[in-house]
Amino acid sequence: MNRKGLIELVKTWQVALLVILLAVSVVAIYPHIDDGVTTNLQYGLDLRGGTWLQMRFQAEVVGFATDRPVSDFLADLQKTLDAEIYLIGDNKIEIRKYFAENELKPAFTAARGTLTSYEQGVSRKTGEQVKQILEQKLNALGTRDAKVNLLTGFSGVTQYVRVELAGVSRSQAEDIVGKQGKFEIRIHTTGNETEHVLYGDTISTVGIPSQEPGKNTWGVSFTISEEGAKQLRDAAIKYGGTTDPDNHWLDMILDGKTVYSAPLSKDLATKLQAGPVQQLLASTGPGQEGLAQAKNLEIHLRAGALPVEVSLAGTNTIPAPLGEHFTRMCMYAFIAAAVAVGIVIFYRYREPSIVLPMMGVNLSEIVILLGIAAVIRQQLDLAAIAGLIAVLGTGIDQLVIITDEVLHEGKVPSRQLYEKRLTRAVGIIMVSAATVVIAMLPLAILPLQSLRGFAVITILGVLIGVLITRPAYGKIIAAILSK
């Protein structure tokens, strides 16, 4: 093809789009030298080493029916079970302690109600909170590349939480997840001076954000041990907090950072003067902002402890050197697959002017796919790599369909006929692309772990092929054939 022909070709939107996206993708992948060649691509744990922990919530979401007022029923239930119970919807409660279904039934009967459904797990809301706590904790520890995912069933009950930590062994990972922050309450003495009041270990329970009856201010209630209550009273009296509460604020400090600061309320000051108080409430203010602050405060009060106990349901550890080995092997596997495809195509067409553009378009599809993966921060793990190589295989399939459709009867077709044939080829491709996307969609949506990456890569690959690279190839092959 001469120079002019090439320029004409690049001017068609299909080819121009391909070239532009190719350039953008290379920028997005950003290969650069930094202690060896690195890129912006995100690798999964199995390619760079690390640990994932899959944890099951030791709690359950239970449906109930009762003729009594719900609050009475719940109060009785709480007494028998000695567990935190929250109403999470009409006739649904979350019990934050593990009981088997047949352990719960007698308790329900005793409270004059019946158990209507049972599923181990927590409400979506609690699940989100756990996720948030873990994320905050991982961020605070400076753990880069940590991921927290929830596994929620169709019933809306969140059953599992999964933590992925790159470059960390299993015991380290368990330490990090189980580790609690250092929580302290200090009281202002004079000026900016503060004195120690109590540590987080004296906090025995933490409630969920709630509004005081009759007020619109949000707050979080918490209880402290007898010893903690005594410490608080002694400190408040010693530094004058009970007599002049406005000048002796309480600070809550988590890992050296002040997370809450407020004066003692008049009411509390009076009570403290009289004796130790175990039941406390930290108010955060009215409205949405108050609620948001209350949510944060709850997490801080728990100092990284989860509101629900979890147990280990599954784990996988890949040492980093092994991950590097896998990465290298994946590269070889990819090259081998590309070469194999090239050989088969060459065997079939024996015409470099067809085979080279075909391979070029096919590989540019992979580059664009990687570019998009870099932008959306899709992790590439082993399953995703398998998807990537499969895309290489299907991509070439469809280029074969176009080529054969256009080359039909071995003659170079007229422009009109060519367009007609290309449309027909695109029709075939569209339908088969739609089926691949539909077949993979459930895997992309369902929380089936690593298969998500596989499905996302496959779907993206098919879409890029149909929308970008196939139309461009149609133009390129036409230009080559009309030579």
Add this chain to the structure above:
Amino acid sequence: MGFVTFDVNRYTPRQMVVLPMVLLIVSLIILCYGVVTTGMPAKPGMDFSGGTAITIYTEDSPDVLKTIFSDYPVIAIDSGIANGKFIKFGIMDEATFDSLTTILDARYPDAWQLAQIDATFGQTLQGLAKYALVFSFIGMAIVVFLAFRSFVLAGAIILAAIADIAMTAATMFVIGIELTLPTFAGLLMLIGYSVDSDILLTMRVFKRPGKLDEKLASAFHTGIIMTTTTLAAIAAMGIVAYLGNVPVIPAIASVLFIGLVFDLMNTWLTNAGIIKWYVERQEAGQRKESGKKRGVR
């Protein structure tokens, strides 16, 4: 390649569908046997049944490993190519498990990989996988039906897809490929892959002018290239990954490879046979109606 010399036009529709239908029935019997004996149509791997598995990269022989782990509930030790050793354990308590990782760290620093799944979590994954399979299949069937709007044509494609999946799953059961998350993904992908060549065939025959024989032959010509390129890519990927002791990829590759081989048969015998029968029946109908007029236009 022996298959390339196959001539789609040499056989009658009945002859074409006999072999795949017999194989389909055999496959279904195998799968039923699987469900009856193990509760699942395939041998569930660790992802679905739970357990502990370690992969060690070491020159130690399986016998040596057996002595090292004699205090642990070893179920099986397999050696892969090169130095990969795969050891499966039964259920163990937390303390035993911790001591196991200590031994691994001491003896094979950085050369082991450990995975553990408890049985309940496996059950959860099984449940999700079932949903995924059903949704994928229904989705595919809808797309195919919308594209062709004919019960016979769409039905033929769907039948070919069912045959692909059933035969592949049966083969997995027979040769002992476990059903894990990766191999399950491979099976789902087959749903998408298998219709690829079926759609090509159906479109070529019904949207292109010309004689049935020629159209079948040309579709076959293109289809065989398509499937062989994909087979080549998948085989290359699987072999390199296998030689390199990489997990996951060889499993996906083998399922796709087996599935695509069956797909060749199901497309060019099952589906092509049904299409041939359908077209011939239409032609016969038209001949009756208007004496001399022949051929599909």
